[in-house]
Amino acid sequence: MKIEESKIKKHSGTSFSVTKTDGISKIDFGDGKWIENRDYYGKVLFGDCKCPGIKALYDGFSFDKILIGGLGLGLLPEYAKSVKNCSVIDVIENNQELIDYIDFLESPINIVKGDALSYTPSKKYDLILIDLWWEKEDITQEIQDNIKNNYNSYLETGGKIILPLAEKEL
Amino acid sequence: MPIAYPYKFSDWYSYDKDCSPRVGKYVYDTAVPKGLFACAQTLTNSSTIWYFPDASPASGDQVYTSATGSGTPSAGKYGYINLANFVGDGEDETDYHFEVNSSGVLTANPSACP
Numbered sequence: 001m002k003i004e005e006s007k008i009k010k011h012s013g014t015s016f017s018v019t020k021t022d023g024i025s026k027i028d029f030g031d032g033k034w035i036e037n038r039d040y041y042g043k044v045l046f047g048d049c050k051c052p053g054i055k056a057l058y059d060g061f062s063f064d065k066i067l068i069g070g071l072g073l074g075l076l077p078e079y080a081k082s083v084k085n086c087s088v089i090d091v092i093e094n095n096q097e098l099i100d101y102i103d104f105l106e107s108p109i110n111i112v113k114g115d116a117l118s119y120t121p122s123k124k125y126d127l128i129l130i131d132l133w134w135e136k137e138d139i140t141q142e143i144q145d146n147i148k149n150n151y152n153s154y155l156e157t158g159g160k161i162i163l164p165l166a167e168k169e170l
Numbered sequence: 171m172p173i174a175y176p177y178k179f180s181d182w183y184s185y186d187k188d189c190s191p192r193v194g195k196y197v198y199d200t201a202v203p204k205g206l207f208a209c210a211q212t213l214t215n216s217s218t219i220w221y222f223p224d225a226s227p228a229s230g231d232q233v234y235t236s237a238t239g240s241g242t243p244s245a246g247k248y249g250y251i252n253l254a255n256f257v258g259d260g261e262d263e264t265d266y267h268f269e270v271n272s273s274g275v276l277t278a279n280p281s282a283c284p
Binding site for chain 1: 206263283
């Protein structure tokens with residue numbers, strides 16, 4: 001599941017650029033941090049892949065209300081909507097330029113400006129999925145502890161906080 | 171440098187006597203933003219092969235895109251199938267991911283896929 005290419009515009013901004021090569025959009029934040037509009041993004045991070053470590057995080061777990069930390073190209077909220085059929089999809093993003101640019105995501109996807117590491121939700125979720133990093137090594141134990149402390153009381157009964165890049169449930 | 175006839179003993183002794191062949195591995199050669207996206211990619215007998223110094227690549231190893239060492243991969247994150255796990259039935263999947271710099275050198279030890 002990827003974003004319909006016709007919805008993604010080329011962009012050259014201050015914090016990122018979006019280019020198209022062979023019909024595939026790529027958002028580039030610089031410093032080797034980029035995302036392409038490809039099917040694998042949502043599949044892998046939601047465990048719908050031949051990736052036992054991540055898949056196991058979702059085994060026997062169903063969710064309807066989801067909070068996603070990090071907007072990127074919008075691939076995760078779009079997957080949550082189109083494949084997982086979630087009825088509540090909130091996304092926390094602190095880059096205003098990115099929030100303004102991603103104008104193609106539709107209800108029930110709701111983008112909120114804020115820091116995903118310290119945001120205080122106004123409701124509870126079944127799944128809180130944080131995708132802010134490019135390398136597993138960037139997710140320190142301190143960061144994990146802070147995320148758990150910040151969000152633990154905003155989980156529905158049986159809910160989960162998942163950091164797919166770290167292959168971890170907090 | 172070509173060796174001329176007749177061979178001399180010095181020609182023989184000047185050979186690199188401890189050289190070893192590079193090891194080819196089937197790779198997922200499309201760069202990905204996060205290493206784990208290079209995991210579980212299906213490869214076949216006709217997939218790209220890149221060449222490593224030995225069967226267990228490590229940080230600092232040079233990677234080549236040809237057996238003769240005539241090319242190196244672009245900087246990025248990729249995946250390969252551990253040789254011991256390659257069957258060749260068309261359903262083999264990458265089980266390691268790795269990153270190379272702009273010189274085609276491994277920036278860290280390859281990681282087993284989750």
